[in-house]
Amino acid sequence: MTLLAPSILAADFSRLGEETRAIAQAGADWIHLDVMDGHFVPNISFGPAVVKALRPWTDKVFDVHLMIAPADPYLAAFAEAGADAITVHVEAGPHIHRSLQTIRGLGKRAGVALNPGTPASAIEPLLDMVDLVLVMTVNPGFGGQSFIHSSLETVARVKAMTAGRSIDISVDGGITPETAGPAAQAGANILVAGSAAFKGGATQYEKNVAAIREAA
Numbered sequence: 214m215t216l217l218a219p220s221i222l223a224a225d226f227s228r229l230g231e232e233t234r235a236i237a238q239a240g241a242d243w244i245h246l247d248v249m250d251g252h253f254v255p256n257i258s259f260g261p262a263v264v265k266a267l268r269p270w271t272d273k274v275f276d277v278h279l280m281i282a283p284a285d286p287y288l289a290a291f292a293e294a295g296a297d298a299i300t301v302h303v304e305a306g307p308h309i310h311r312s313l314q315t316i317r318g319l320g321k322r323a324g325v326a327l328n329p330g331t332p333a334s335a336i337e338p339l340l341d342m343v344d345l346v347l348v349m350t351v352n353p354g355f356g357g358q359s360f361i362h363s364s365l366e367t368v369a370r371v372k373a374m375t376a377g378r379s380i381d382i383s384v385d386g387g388i389t390p391e392t393a394g395p396a397a398q399a400g401a402n403i404l405v406a407g408s409a410a411f412k413g414g415a416t417q418y419e420k421n422v423a424a425i426r427e428a429a
């Protein structure tokens with residue numbers, strides 16, 4: 214089954230609680246939360262305090278995507294704030310294995326993310342340690358960018374590599390009703406969408422969610 218994880222990076226930040234509830238009620242499966250530090254990526258978003266403030270607004274899975282380096286000093290804070298899955302980038306530091314161990318030790322689903330320039334083979338030694346692989350289909354840092362089609366090869370490689378294991382594969386960046394189909398076909402079972410989910414305001418969320426889901 215393909216799950217849809219709208220990214221609240223594209224929501225109205227002055228009303229994040231209401232926005233999170235609205236997209237959940239419109240049919241989101243998971244809520245994707247993009248954490249950016251202005252160092253690993255050239256943008257700053259929000260930290261654990263915001264995750265904690267949003268936690269009471271829905272009981273959907275909180276899929277926290279850490280675009281921060283280092284990540285390790287903050288893993289416990291995100292777990293305590295209410296994250297269900299915590300994803301760290303394989304490029305974010307020399308000790309990705311330790312980060313994944315720490316996330317599992319905190320009782321959360323451990324995810325590893327790959328930038329478009331990183332080969333799928335980078336995560337091969339980590340497969341016993343991960344519950345989710347997030348393949349970036351844009352360069353991380355901003356919403357609203359165009360889908361990088363060559364990333365689908367990475368998705369297909371990750372799919373082949375994880376055969377027979379219960380590991381989710383998520384795609385993140387530029388997911389629209391046009392790109393959702395190819396991404397799902399390549400092997401993704403979780404679609405992260407920011408702009409395409411939140412466009413047009415709350416009256417459109419149900420329609421937006423349905424359009425992406427049907428395309429997949």
Ligand code: DX5
Pocket residue numbers: 220222223245247278351352353354355356357358385386387388405406407408409
């Ligand atoms: C990008 C983030 C994405 C982003 C997706 O760095 O990781 O989750 O919010 O936004 P869209 O769907 O607009 O590309």
Ligand code: ZN
Pocket residue numbers: 220245246247278385405
């Ligand atoms: Zn993301």
